[in-house]
Amino acid sequence: MKAIKITDGIYWIGVNISSNDLFEGIWPIPKGVSINAYLIKGEKTAIIDLVRDWASASTYLLEELKSIGVSPKNIDYIILNHLEPDHTGDLRAFHELCKNAQIITSKKGVPLVKSFYGFEENVKGVGTGDSLDLGAGKGLKFFDIPNVHWPETMATYEESTQTLFPCDAFGSFGALNGFLFDDEISEEDHRSYERESLRYYANIVGPFSNFVLKAINALGSLAIKIIAPSHGLVWRANPGRIVERYKNYATYMNDFAEPKITVIWGSMYGNTEVMLRSVLQGIASEGVLTEVFRVPHDHISYVLASVWESAGLVFGMPTYEYKMYPPMRDALGQMVLKKARHKKVFRFGSFGWSGGAQKEFDAMSEKMQWDMIEPLEFQGAPTEKDLEEGFARGAALAREVKKIPQKSTEFVNTN
Numbered sequence: 047m048k049a050i051k052i053t054d055g056i057y058w059i060g061v062n063i064s065s066n067d068l069f070e071g072i073w074p075i076p077k078g079v080s081i082n083a084y085l086i087k088g089e090k091t092a093i094i095d096l097v098r099d100w101a102s103a104s105t106y107l108l109e110e111l112k113s114i115g116v117s118p119k120n121i122d123y124i125i126l127n128h129l130e131p132d133h134t135g136d137l138r139a140f141h142e143l144c145k146n147a148q149i150i151t152s153k154k155g156v157p158l159v160k161s162f163y164g165f166e167e168n169v170k171g172v173g174t175g176d177s178l179d180l181g182a183g184k185g186l187k188f189f190d191i192p193n194v195h196w197p198e199t200m201a202t203y204e205e206s207t208q209t210l211f212p213c214d215a216f217g218s219f220g221a222l223n224g225f226l227f228d229d230e231i232s233e234e235d236h237r238s239y240e241r242e243s244l245r246y247y248a249n250i251v252g253p254f255s256n257f258v259l260k261a262i263n264a265l266g267s268l269a270i271k272i273i274a275p276s277h278g279l280v281w282r283a284n285p286g287r288i289v290e291r292y293k294n295y296a297t298y299m300n301d302f303a304e305p306k307i308t309v310i311w312g313s314m315y316g317n318t319e320v321m322l323r324s325v326l327q328g329i330a331s332e333g334v335l336t337e338v339f340r341v342p343h344d345h346i347s348y349v350l351a352s353v354w355e356s357a358g359l360v361f362g363m364p365t366y367e368y369k370m371y372p373p374m375r376d377a378l379g380q381m382v383l384k385k386a387r388h389k390k391v392f393r394f395g396s397f398g399w400s401g402g403a404q405k406e407f408d409a410m411s412e413k414m415q416w417d418m419i420e421p422l423e424f425q426g427a428p429t430e431k432d433l434e435e436g437f438a439r440g441a442a443l444a445r446e447v448k449k450i451p452q453k454s455t456e457f458v459n460t461n
């Protein structure tokens with residue numbers, strides 16, 4: 047593997063992971079993920095973020111350094127924007143090769159360097175307002191961007207090339223299959239890549255959306271030519287595109303998202319599914335973009351991505367043991383944790399013998415600032431009248447969702 051030159055004196059030394067492992071032990075990555083690390087050469091040499099030893103990543107990083115004639119022992123600074131082990135897991139082994147390198151991280155990162163890796167000496171905490179001169183015209187500035195994605199996160203900015211290294215911010219799932227820059231892929235690939243950005247955002251960053259907006263604001267005064275995040279594409283042709291994308295994603299937590307409906311359903315014996323068909327027909331009669339997921343069959347990672355982007359949600363599930371159908375409780379619990387707020391919502395289902403699902407649903411979603419359409423429950427199988435009502439309420443929800451203005455120019459209604 048060879049390092050890739052990003053701009054004058056700056057190189058990508060990351061790795062593309064193809065693995066059946068789950069990211070964070072939770073999220074599937076069928077299209078892989080990149081762990082981006084960078085090297086900056088002035089008179090002094092700095093490395094920005096590392097990798098974890100995952101799918102031979104550490105070996106690739108060393109090969110990439112070798113490809114540009116850099117020996118680890120000549121590295122002066124290891125800059126850790128964020129201590130999560132996907133970017134630092136290799137720190138102990140790598141530091142063995144450059145024992146004199148100073149570790150630089152945010153002030154909140156310093157104790158984490160000790161607790162994760164045992165380093166206390168030659169570790170420096172920096173923050174907004176601090177800088178580091180590497181010589182030969184290369185100078186770094188540091189900016190605290192807390193909670194994007196954990197409290198200690200910072201961004202590093204190289205002044206001469208106007209390159210921003212924001213770590214998880216502006217990142218994405220999806221390995222970089224032979225390309226690295228935003229101008230190396232087609233518009234069609236950008237659309238597919240945007241789906242993986244959305245999923246990454248909804249799975250990893252979503253609940254911290256207000257911090258994302260603060261970070262964008264804090265970095266807003268910088269002249270930025272290149273955004274080099276720690277996951278996904280390096281943006282050199284149009285860095286504003288990923289900033290705008292993230293701004294829209296963050297806004298979805300605080301306002302109705304896009305005019306789209308995500309339908310999540312689960313059924314034990316098919317009675318809820320019969321109603322589902324009528325509700326879907328009602329929505330379709332109004333021409334609103336719809337994505338349908340069945341729980342527990344579909345992975346919550348994809349459900350969350352669709353939910354995040356949608357102004358409308360439909361939940362179809364029966365009562366089970368006086369409560370919600372358990373896989374739906376799990377899915378709803380994830381939506382609550384990820385703060386998928388401000389939705390127009392319709393819930394339906396068979397109440398079986400006793401009912402109880404609606405009560406639990408209301409309690410769990412109480413703080414989500416969801417506008418509820420009157421729920422529809424029926425005993426056993428739905429009657430013709432129930433099905434007509436399901437059609438009508440699906441259409442009513444769709445009419446509400448149609449009123450929501452589209453926010454992102456990248457949102458595509460394929461209906």
Ligand code: FEO
Nearest residue numbers: 130132195196214
């Ligand atoms: Fe990519 Fe929060 O680590």
